[in-house]
Amino acid sequence: MSNVKVPPLLEPGPSGVVVSCCPPLTERPLTAEEAERTAAMFKALGDPVRLRLFSAVASHESGEACVCDISDVGVSQSTVSHHLKRLKVAGLLTSERRGTWVYYRIEPSVLAAMGKLLATTSTA
Amino acid sequence: MSNVKVPPLLEPGPSGVVVSCCPPLTERPLTAEEAERTAAMFKALGDPVRLRLFSAVASHESGEACVCDISDVGVSQSTVSHHLKRLKVAGLLTSERRGTWVYYRIEPSVLAAMGKLLATTSTA
DNA sequence: CACCTATGTTGACACATGTCAAACCAGCGT
């Protein structure tokens, strides 16, 4: 699997803040590299199970959720773990182990960055 | 070509306006069906080539573009056509033939709907 | 320590997907 290391869609900044990589889709045609990064982000959310997991974490109080709280999405536990890892690798989630349980929380600026991508530059 | 299998992420409304199908991801965990619809939309944009094509159309003047204007994305023309069809089936683009050329335009409310999905309802 | 629960990892497998070449269709010229 060491073929193509997908560059992170959002680059971690100095203060733990992430920076959006790309301009709004409506501003100008994305370059190949921009599209590669941005598509990775969309692709991460392009699976129903992952989207439910992401939504479950994002909507949880305090912005974080234990795996045990969100793993009821109709697939096996190992599959849940697999998808959570994909979301983590994609930079959309972070995880932290506290005692017995592992907590996932969303990378807050991700939503803003994606929102910016979809923002209509026009005055719509 | 009327065998639409994937349920449209956005439902066409009375006045040609489309209606968003799902609440913001941060509002509450998506249901299985909601996730299915929404993921289809993200998946459509989850490929670099498709994303470039979509961006190329979205950023084109007058919101539409001839295939010949956007097909320079590094893959064969048939592949471009294939991706454009996928975007069309996903409800993100529409196409119209005018004489020799085929023009694609974006479904305008798609961007707004996806933006809503990513909107942070909290005062964060 | 042994045991149990909560997650993650690995291996295997079926299915979806991206790609191209080649055949095909649709207009526009001459």
Add this chain to the structure above:
DNA sequence: ACGCTGGTTTGACATGTGTCAACATAGGTG
């Protein structure tokens, strides 16, 4: 009619992806 250009469809193929069962690891509790 013919050919030519723009686009789509089809067939084939390699790769990617989602899934589970089985195994592994981490951290509690007895």
